[in-house]
Amino acid sequence: xxxxxxxxxxxxxxxxxxxxxxxxxxxxxxxxxxxxxxxxxxxxxxxxxxxxxxxxxxxxxxxxxxxxxxxxxxxxxxxxxxxxxxxxxxxxxxxxxxxxxxxxxxxxxxxxxxxxxxxxxxxxxxxxxxxxxxxxxxxxxxxxxx
Amino acid sequence: xxxxxxxxxxxxxxxxxxxxxxxxxxxxxxxxxxxxxxxxxxxxxxxxxxxxxxxxxxxxxxxxxxxxxxxxxxxxxxxxxxxxxxxxxxxxxxxxxxxxxxxxxxxxxxxxxxxxxxxxxxxxxxxxxxxxxxxxxxxxxxxxxxxxxxxxxxxxxxxxxxxxx
Numbered sequence: 001x002x003x004x005x006x007x008x009x010x011x012x013x014x015x016x017x018x019x020x021x022x023x024x025x026x027x028x029x030x031x032x033x034x035x036x037x038x039x040x041x042x043x044x045x046x047x048x049x050x051x052x053x054x055x056x057x058x059x060x061x062x063x064x065x066x067x068x069x070x071x072x073x074x075x076x077x078x079x080x081x082x083x084x085x086x087x088x089x090x091x092x093x094x095x096x097x098x099x100x101x102x103x104x105x106x107x108x109x110x111x112x113x114x115x116x117x118x119x120x121x122x123x124x125x126x127x128x129x130x131x132x133x134x135x136x137x138x139x140x141x142x143x144x145x146x
Numbered sequence: 147x148x149x150x151x152x153x154x155x156x157x158x159x160x161x162x163x164x165x166x167x168x169x170x171x172x173x174x175x176x177x178x179x180x181x182x183x184x185x186x187x188x189x190x191x192x193x194x195x196x197x198x199x200x201x202x203x204x205x206x207x208x209x210x211x212x213x214x215x216x217x218x219x220x221x222x223x224x225x226x227x228x229x230x231x232x233x234x235x236x237x238x239x240x241x242x243x244x245x246x247x248x249x250x251x252x253x254x255x256x257x258x259x260x261x262x263x264x265x266x267x268x269x270x271x272x273x274x275x276x277x278x279x280x281x282x283x284x285x286x287x288x289x290x291x292x293x294x295x296x297x298x299x300x301x302x303x304x305x306x307x308x309x310x311x
Contacts, residue, residue, distance in 0.1 A: 002194055002197045028181070031180070032181045032182070035180070035182075036178065036212040036213075038212070039214075039221050039227055040225050041224055052308070054239075061245075062208065062211070062245065063182075065247065066206065066209075067182075069206065069207045069208050070186075070206070073207075078186075078188055078194075078198035079198055081252065082247075083249055084247065084248050084249070085208070085245075085246075085249075086245070087244055087246075089241070089242050089244055
């Protein structure tokens, strides 16, 4: 039994996505770097990071996109497909930071073939600070004919 | 001091291609999902993925846009093994400004993905601290074995001189 995909007929502009929390411990940074072939010292070598005038080991910026994509897909369900995800970094995050993905629906429109397109504005928060902002287009099939 | 030299300007328009060396593979997909703590069964359970309308497990969308997996070279002094332009910029710190991802279809474990990077623009702008920094815009196009585009990644990186701060 698979998780239901959200029914586009029930989505309203202004709907909030469930907040999705993601902590990046030093272990998580090593795991993400390993899984993405990223051996850069910035992500695990504190002395090196300080030599680059950073306060800690750095969360990979592309991980922000991964967290935002996950939050969008967790909301939309298994038949949804991300067509576009444009994110801008607003601040850096470091080992030990907990990031929270938030978002809401800003537009809905019908595509051909019984598909719908939900446009989301997403934010990745690091405490009170905005880490990244994104605009994300998610394609969702109608409930009829699934 | 002007950061954007004629030498640097000559880099605009350059392209580099990294061919696929093997299929993406199930292990890569599972590893990425595990590293993210993402328990979505679409990434590990074929029966679940088929019930959701896919031929098999699929890759999390941003996985193939991760930069380091294609270049296949030994680590440099920073430990980095991925694509980079090696621009002639004096001692600086490189920061990501953002990425624009566009996805055409879900990527499957059997896909052989190659990537072509193009350096689209280099611009010099003043920073809030009063210095100048370089904005480098590149576009990466990811293709499958048949040559069809499966994703596009527009990336902007900022080079901040360390001496000027």
